[in-house]
Amino acid sequence: MQQKAITLRKANWSDVGFYLLLRNDITVRNSSFNKNLVDFGVHNNWFKNKLRDSSSFLYVVETVHKRAGQIRFDIENNQAEVHISILPEFRGRGTAVLALKKACRLIFSKNPGTNLITAHIKLNNSASRKSFLNAGFKEANLKLIHHNRCIEMVLER
Numbered sequence: 001m002q003q004k005a006i007t008l009r010k011a012n013w014s015d016v017g018f019y020l021l022l023r024n025d026i027t028v029r030n031s032s033f034n035k036n037l038v039d040f041g042v043h044n045n046w047f048k049n050k051l052r053d054s055s056s057f058l059y060v061v062e063t064v065h066k067r068a069g070q071i072r073f074d075i076e077n078n079q080a081e082v083h084i085s086i087l088p089e090f091r092g093r094g095t096a097v098l099a100l101k102k103a104c105r106l107i108f109s110k111n112p113g114t115n116l117i118t119a120h121i122k123l124n125n126s127a128s129r130k131s132f133l134n135a136g137f138k139e140a141n142l143k144l145i146h147h148n149r150c151i152e153m154v155l156e157r
Helices: 013-023 026-031 040-052 095-110 126-134
Strands: 007-010 056-062 067-076 079-086 116-122 138-145 148-156
Touching: 007 095, 013 026, 013 040, 013 056, 013 067, 013 079, 040 056, 056 095, 067 095, 079 095, 095 116, 095 126, 116 126, 116 138, 126 138, 126 148
Parallel strands: 079 116
Antiparallel strands: 007 056, 056 067, 067 079, 116 148, 138 148
């Protein structure tokens, strides 16, 4: 997949169902720190709050023909934490790597004070670790988050 085939679009309220579909995907849930299904009402409130939050940046990853996934950044103290999920039909095709590269460049350019982007990935999630490494992230620290061992991945400006 060529890099120009991936675009990022700022998420809006019409994407609420798409974000929920991704969040409740079984593979995404198994890779998340919270494996529970999220119901529509809880998700709507979360999504509405994230769209309004000036420290959160939500994007839809698109190909020429359709939505392929989502990527979100939450910024605190000049550090961004990234979360990404990709639809099953786009996994294993480099979509996550291209989206991460493009989105991280965008976040650094829009937020001059942000010098570090982090991600926390469960140790057993080798596909995500590979995607983040291929997008330029480095493995930094082992952490325990919600009783899950994970690796902290970092990308410096």
